[in-house]
Amino acid sequence: MLLALKLAYRNLMGAKLRTWLNVLVLSFSFVVIIWQKGIINGWDQQAQRDTKDWEIGGGQYWQEDYDPYDPFVLEDSHARLSDATERAVAKGKLAPILISQATMYPEGRIQNILLKGIDPNQQIIELPSSNLVSKNGNIPAMIGRRNAKSSKLKIGDYVTIRWRDAKGAFDAEEVRIVHIFKTNVPTLDAGVLWIPLKKHQEMMNLSGEATILVTNQETGFDGSIVGWDFKDHYFLLTEFRQMIEAKNASGYVMFLILMSLAMLAIFDTQVLSIFRRQKEIGTHIALGMTQKQVIVLFTVEGAMHSVLAAILAAVYGIPLLAYQASVGWTMPAGTGDMGITIAEKVYPAYSLGLVLGTTVIVLIVTTIVSFLPTRRISKMRPTDAIRGKIQ
Amino acid sequence: MNNSNLITTRDLVKTFAMGDHEFTALNEINLVFKTGEFAGLIGPSGSGKTTLLNILGSLDTPTRGEAVVLGQSINELTSKKMANLRNHHLGFIFQTYNLLAVYTVYENVELPLLLLKMPATERKQTVLQSLEWVGLTNKMKSRPAQLSGGECQRVSIARAMVKTPKIVLADEPTANLDAKNSHNILQTMEKLNRELRTTFIFATHDEKVIQYLRRKISLNDGQVVSDETITGK
Numbered sequence: 001m002l003l004a005l006k007l008a009y010r011n012l013m014g015a016k017l018r019t020w021l022n023v024l025v026l027s028f029s030f031v032v033i034i035w036q037k038g039i040i041n042g043w044d045q046q047a048q049r050d051t052k053d054w055e056i057g058g059g060q061y062w063q064e065d066y067d068p069y070d071p072f073v074l075e076d077s078h079a080r081l082s083d084a085t086e087r088a089v090a091k092g093k094l095a096p097i098l099i100s101q102a103t104m105y106p107e108g109r110i111q112n113i114l115l116k117g118i119d120p121n122q123q124i125i126e127l128p129s130s131n132l133v134s135k136n137g138n139i140p141a142m143i144g145r146r147n148a149k150s151s152k153l154k155i156g157d158y159v160t161i162r163w164r165d166a167k168g169a170f171d172a173e174e175v176r177i178v179h180i181f182k183t184n185v186p187t188l189d190a191g192v193l194w195i196p197l198k199k200h201q202e203m204m205n206l207s208g209e210a211t212i213l214v215t216n217q218e219t220g221f222d223g224s225i226v227g228w229d230f231k232d233h234y235f236l237l238t239e240f241r242q243m244i245e246a247k248n249a250s251g252y253v254m255f256l257i258l259m260s261l262a263m264l265a266i267f268d269t270q271v272l273s274i275f276r277r278q279k280e281i282g283t284h285i286a287l288g289m290t291q292k293q294v295i296v297l298f299t300v301e302g303a304m305h306s307v308l309a310a311i312l313a314a315v316y317g318i319p320l321l322a323y324q325a326s327v328g329w330t331m332p333a334g335t336g337d338m339g340i341t342i343a344e345k346v347y348p349a350y351s352l353g354l355v356l357g358t359t360v361i362v363l364i365v366t367t368i369v370s371f372l373p374t375r376r377i378s379k380m381r382p383t384d385a386i387r388g389k390i391q
Numbered sequence: 392m393n394n395s396n397l398i399t400t401r402d403l404v405k406t407f408a409m410g411d412h413e414f415t416a417l418n419e420i421n422l423v424f425k426t427g428e429f430a431g432l433i434g435p436s437g438s439g440k441t442t443l444l445n446i447l448g449s450l451d452t453p454t455r456g457e458a459v460v461l462g463q464s465i466n467e468l469t470s471k472k473m474a475n476l477r478n479h480h481l482g483f484i485f486q487t488y489n490l491l492a493v494y495t496v497y498e499n500v501e502l503p504l505l506l507l508k509m510p511a512t513e514r515k516q517t518v519l520q521s522l523e524w525v526g527l528t529n530k531m532k533s534r535p536a537q538l539s540g541g542e543c544q545r546v547s548i549a550r551a552m553v554k555t556p557k558i559v560l561a562d563e564p565t566a567n568l569d570a571k572n573s574h575n576i577l578q579t580m581e582k583l584n585r586e587l588r589t590t591f592i593f594a595t596h597d598e599k600v601i602q603y604l605r606r607k608i609s610l611n612d613g614q615v616v617s618d619e620t621i622t623g624k
Contacts (some may be wrong), residue, residue, distance in 0.1 A: 003505055015495020154528025283489040286450060288506045290471055357555075383445045386485065 001300075005352060006295070008301035012308065022265050026309035026362070029258040031317040032357050036251055038321065038348030039329055044244045045335045045349050047341040048237060053126045056236045057095070058220035061213040061228040066099075075100055075166070078209045079227050085213065093219045095122040096210030098200050102163040106151040113147075117200025124216050130195045131179035137200055141175035143190025148180045149280070155180055161193065166205045173203070183372075184343045190334060237271045240341060256354050259362070263369045270373040281377055282340060282385030291382075295374045302370020306363045324348055395514040395560055397590055398424040398447055402457035405442050405613075418613040420456070424592060426557070429584050430606035431593040439613040440594035441562055447592065448481055448560045449473040461557060463526055478506050482551030486545040486563035490535040490550075496522070497531040501551045505553060521553040525579055536585075541572030548576060562594045573599045 012019045052058075066077035081089065081096060088094045095118065102115040120132040133141045143153060151160060155177055162172040175195060185188055201207050215222065221230050274281070283293050307343075328345035405417040405496060417439045424447075431442040440511050445456050446449040448467050450473075457466040461480055468476065477483075482503075490499050498522055504514045522528045525545040535543055544564060561580070565573035581603055584591050593600055601607060609617040 003508070008500075010498060011493055014491075166482065279487070279489055280491055282487075283491065285474070285502050286448070286477060286483045286485075286489070288474050290474040293474075344558065382450045383441075386450070388487075 003294070004297045005304075007297055008304050010299075012300050013303055022262075022269055023308045023312055025265050026262040026305055026366070027313035027317070029262040030309055030313035031320065032258055032329060033255050033362075033380050034313075034350060034355060035316065035321055035324065035348060037354050037358070038325070038350045040244065040247050040351040041351070041354065042325075042329075043247075043346045044341055046346060046369055047240060048105065048233075050343070051237065051341055052217060052233065052241065053187055054183055054185045055125060055127075056214065057124050058215040059230060059232045060215065060236060061094070061225055061230050063107065063211050064227055064229055066192055066211055069215075075164075075209075076100065078166075078204075078206055078211050080209050081213075084224070085131065085225060086248060088222065088329060089119075089213075090122055093216050093222060095119060095124040095214040096197060097212050097214065098197060098204065098206060099211040100204055100210060102161050102162060102193070102202070104151065105160045105162070106157075109151075111151055111191075111325050112191065113191050113262045115162070115200060116192055116194050116195040118194055119197045124214050127183075127194070127267065128179060129194070131181075132194065133386050134196065134199070137155060139173060139175040139195055140178040142179040142181060143177060143195045144186075144190045144192065145180055145182050146176075146186060147193070150190075153177050153180075163203060165203065171203065186246065186343050187341075229274060239282070243340065245307040259365060262362075263365060266302055266305055266366055266367050267373065269305075270298065270370050273298065274373055274376055275299075278380065278385045279388035282382055282387070285382040286386055291378050291380070295371075297378050298374040298377065299367060299371045302374075303363065303367040305370075306359075306366035309362070310359050321348065321350060325350065395425045396423050397420070397426055397461060397463060398592075399457075399459045400443075400447075401457045401459075403443075403453045403458055404448065405439070405446065405451070405487055406454045408511065415490075416613050417446075417453075417615055420613075422608065422614060422615065422618070424558075424589055424590060427584065427588045428590045428592070429581065429604060430591070430608060431595055431601060431604040432608050432610055433601060434610035435596060437612075438610040440596075440610055441609070442613075444506060444560050444562055444592065447558075449476050450481060478503070479554070480557045480581045482554070482559040484544070484547050484551050484561035484564045488535070488540075488547045488567075490543055492535055495532050495534055496527060496538070496546050499535070499546055500531075501552050503550060503554050515551055518619055521549040524552060524583060525549045539572070540567050541569075541575060542547040544568060544572070544576050548579060548583075552587070552589070555587060556589065558590045558592065560592050560594075564593065565595070565596070565597050570599060573597070577603045580597045 035229045042310045061078045063079045064072050067073050078098060085094065098117040100115050102113050104113045118129045118132070121128045121166065126203050128142070131142050134140050148154070158174045159177065160172055162170060165169050166314055201209060206215055213228065221232065224230065284297070285291065325348050328347040330345050331342060332339060393452040399423045399492065400420045403417055404415065406415050416506065420443060430529060432443055434440055440453065441575050444610045446453055446465060449460060452465055460476065463472070463476060491502070497518060500518045501514060504517060509517065519528065522531055527542065527545055527549065530538060530542060535546070538546065568576065577600060580591055583589055593604065595601065606620045608615060
């Protein structure tokens with residue numbers, strides 16, 4: 001095998017431009033595959049981090065009837081906090097949020113919203129709830145940028161909201177937009193109006209009640225609470241994980257296209273080599289190689305393209321990918337409005353596993369592709385091969 | 392086996408399928424080659440010279456009969472043993488040199504020793520010695536494309552001789568060379584034959600080669616028509 005490696009290396013170096021063209025194409029595939037996977041990984045990590053920091057903390061306790069996908073149960077999805085839970089809230093381990101449906105009338109238009117009440121003093125999630133401290137008797141409210149854009153609301157605007165309280169009575173009041181926040185987590189933003197928890201409880205006639213309890217990231221699950229179900233990160237990130245899996249699947253399509261192009265070049269080179277280098281094959285046999293050894297030599301030669309490509313990819317790819325990881329990849333305008341958790345800039349995340357995994361896969365595929373045409377050698381007559389007679 | 396008998400053929404027949412009929416390339420060949428011979432298979436094109444040389448070189452097998460090379464019957468050898476025989480004991484010189492174009496002269500000559508897994512220091516010495524035999528030490532970094540035909544054939548001789556094989560098989564070695572180069576390489580081979588006692592067997596119809604031979608075996612239509620040993624050369 002060492003001999004095959006040595007001879008294959010000599011042959012590749014001797015073939016000069018032909019070798020380097022193949023190596024360049026393959027190295028390009030390496031870099032693009034790793035970059036693309038890095039972007040998805042970076043997005044995944046960043047979005048998970050943002051979602052934990054801004055929305056789900058260390059997990060959430062849901063009132064047992066709460067189902068975010070069933071608006072008909074929302075009016076019953078609330079419960080009073082027990083004394084123990086209140087103590088946990090006071091200690092900063094939990095942040096209660098009350099959720100109800102409401103209607104907002106910005107500039108006379110009608111817009112259905114989710115009204116969410118949160119304690120202005122909570123420190124558990126990064127939502128800037130401290131802006132909801134009431135200063136002049138108005139009901140302070142805040143919305144995200146996406147909502148502000150669609151409802152055309154600005155800071156200082158008053159907007160009428162209408163809701164139905166726990167007893168079924170409709171009521172309406174004006175709230176003042178005190179803050180417009182920017183977040184990468186669209187579920188906190190689109191169609192959501194945030195107000196102080198106490199005010200919300202008062203409006204709904206649900207004093208001391210909440211729909212969900214967000215846990216501190218450091219604490220996470222802190223024992224069962226009767227009437228509440230704990231939802232962990234795995235559950236709360238299910239949708240996002242499924243989307244990343246779908247993105248990964250589309251990434252594999254790109255991977256396949258790039259690999260096919262590179263492998264086509266290798267396969268073509270191998271076929272051409274075996275056709276053009278019959279005399280060389282015959283000479284190797286005359287000098288004492290078996291046909292099997294010649295097959296190994298040609299296979300190693302083909303597979304070595306991927307080794308050289310990995311080296312070349314490292315030469316220009318590492319600085320390129322490192323630069324990309326430091327400056328990030330700016331997402332196209334409007335991506336944030338698509339309802340997915342994504343930052344304006346995604347910073348690719350590369351892992352050793354990603355780089356090694358890609359290298360091993362490319363090496364295996366190249367070896368197989370290099371081997372396939374060489375099987376023809378075993379059918380050659382050495383005497384004809386020596387004379388370079390086309391077989 | 393008689394120790395001095397390197398090659399023995401007994402009723403050797405080689406046929407090739409040509410469409411729906413058979414072509415007999417060699418017919419009942421009975422020959423013995425001894426150590427140190429400088430022999431030639433002479434005859435026109437299609438007389439069976441190269442076919443016989445290929446069988447003696449274990450690159451092909453007889454259809455019937457037997458070819459025993461260095462005590463091993465070619466018919467009974469596996470491809471691995473055949474390769475081993477060629478690797479250790481046989482050297483080949485081809486009409487078109489068959490040098491590897493991407494290798495330097497040094498690397499071309501080194502190749503058989505790499506296959507023999509000879510240690511690097513010994514390998515280097517042996518290659519240099521072999522290049523010295525053919526007078527090409529000054530060209531060892533050149534590639535075949537940078538050499539003349541005569542120089543290429545001398546590299547080919549160096550490659551065949553580098554492992555000091557017992558037998559060298561040369562198929563039309565002068566066919567692509569002019570008279571001066573032909574004589575040069577023949578003199579080189581004759582010198583190596585005398586100094587190293589290597590047996591040389593040629594397949595040729597070139598008069599320039601024939602005049603150097605000490606044994607001339609004439610073939611016609613796959614049969615030996617004469618076998619003449621010239622004494623006093």
